[in-house]
Amino acid sequence: MTRILKSILFATTVLAPAGFVATGASAQTATLTIESWRNDDLPIWQQKIIPAFEAKNPGIKVTFAPMAPTEYNSAVNAKLEAGTAGDLITCRPFDLSLAMFQKGQLASLNDLPGISNFSDVGKSAWSTDDGKTTFCVPMASVIHGFIYNKKAFTDVGVQIPKTEDEFFAVLEKFKKDGKYIPLAMGTKDQWEAATMGYYNIGPNYWKGEDGRKALIAGKEKLTDADWVDPYKTLAKWKPYLGDGFEAQTYPDSQNLFTLGRAAIYPAGSWEIAPFKAQADFEMGAFPPPVKKAGDTCYISDHNDIGIGLNAKGKNLEAAKKFLSWVASPEFADLYANAAPGFFSLNSTPVKMTDTLAQEFVSWRQNCKPTIRPSAAIVGRGQPNLDLEMWRVSANVINGTQTPEQAAAETQKGLDSWYKPAK
């Protein structure tokens, strides 16, 4: 038994790579591997994007190799250090990819044909702090907001809430009616509490980029009212979440909503495609409600995904060809429509056919966009601010921590390593 096992192990570890090398050498094609965390998008890449590229570039084969999102960063880092990473690396925004560039793992893309198709804002997530060098081609941003069940809204007779008071009035009405769970969100996986909760409604409080930049500059602290108040609002969500939300996971929430059992889903635009495939009712979306009618609204429009070049890759020329294709308007159009909810950062406007995606993107006209506060500069140290915010946001909703305690804890973690530039 063990001998069979051993020979299998031997065959797969020692012989298989040898086979690969042999076939790779005999056929004169360059094979590019894309490292990615988007395992949900595997069919989109395999069926739409890669065939479109390969049809134009015979001689280059592209493989899309995604892995679990939470394991991506450490796995791809280990691969880069060991020299076994693919030629193309999907880039997380800001500090994580910047660290890779500083270690010389990602190549500079300043002279890549097509990189000029992106504005400085689009490139900001993948540029050095001085903005001089760009090391990933921006692919898409995601927008936060709330997706709602149109049928549920007509059933109960409520309108889209514009202000926070209206928002809670709507939730109260759903709770009284009892047919729908007002808000589909759980705290078990923790990240939703921060990503769909705190980062979603927060920009209205800390005034988007103003607050985020003030935090980086050290002029504001996480214990200031602007940063504590979103926690207070989050704490008020608790009675409107489903029974046992403490043990409700992310897929649980998604299923609750797409099965039509919940009315409102605190969302990111990346949900659009999977929701469209699952739900058999009409869906709409609204931006995070403002405090008072007439207030400026702020939305989280987060540069989320880019793609960079492994500086030690084997097929640099082919990989660059692929990257400049990613930078082209053709790719922007293909990707934005294949994966609605991932909004192109290309300067050329993209026509999207999906109405829900159009709804999300229309908020850009009236609301001021910002990115997630923990992503840039303050997300560089230990303890990691993003993970801290996950944890305390979940605690606040569970009611095990007050908003003030939560804010104090994150600020203490930040103080332990971050010294704002004077």
Place this chain on the structure above:
Amino acid sequence: MSDTEIADIETVPVKRPTRWHIAVFLAPAFLVYTAVMILPLIETLRLSFFNIVEGQLAFVGFSNFQTLFGDPRLSADFWNALRNNVIFFIIHMAVQNPVGIAIAAMLSLPGLRFAAFYRSAIFVPTLLSFVIVGFIWKLILSPIWGIAPSLMDLVGLKWAFAPWLGKAETALIAVSLISVWQYVGIPMMLIYAALLNIPDEVLEAAECDGITGWSQFWKIKLPLILPSIGIVSVLTFVGNFNAFDLIYTVQGALAGPNGSTDILGTLLYRTFFGFQNQMGDRSMGATIAAVMFLIILAGVALYLFVIQRRMRRYQF
């Protein structure tokens, strides 16, 4: 063993040939064990004395351990994980092993019908993958889709149901009991074997002296199976302080809520491999692994040198 002794006696007068076959037969096991167990262990212990200084891996002495116990955040995480791990172990010792012994005692009663069926049924979860066990229990206990709320409703206990896996006060107990459910078969099997080994004469002699039923269990059987209970305890100890898989599948690598189910294994995983935006730190991970190794070593040594030596054995 006995074969070689016989060979010894026969070959005493002759000049002893080199017994190369011993080396040959030992070599595969020795090499494989060295390659997959001993070398990684030594390498991990070595790595715990190194850290990256100015981009280069350099020897730093005990400074990793100093950071682990001195840094307020890391040490808080570590002590939290150790405390949870101790609770995890206590629940196993208090529930899994007594229940295992009780089931074994009942199974060994003469005249019990379907004993073989019960024995296999109770042992089957042990054979299941932890992924399956974790997933099944996550579903059973789910407040949304689970059968636990509706089953409890049937017997009028709906009020007692809570999202146990999501509450900081109950999550660790819930996860420990899932693990108990899965592994209760191991103490049961070992104790059952020990009970079957007790000679009938001893039990008959006890019956002649009027010791039957409960007092027979306490006065005759229990002392005779004590060595097996000792082995079971050590296995539980080692298994619990190395545990990781079940927590990871049920609660995720963050071992939530709020770190309440974080044990040494999950802390090691997050530190060594990183998680989401937290980067992996190989040296610090190796340091935690080294501390785990020392804890387990100390526990096993305590058993071997203090408890096992005092244990009385009976020869029949």
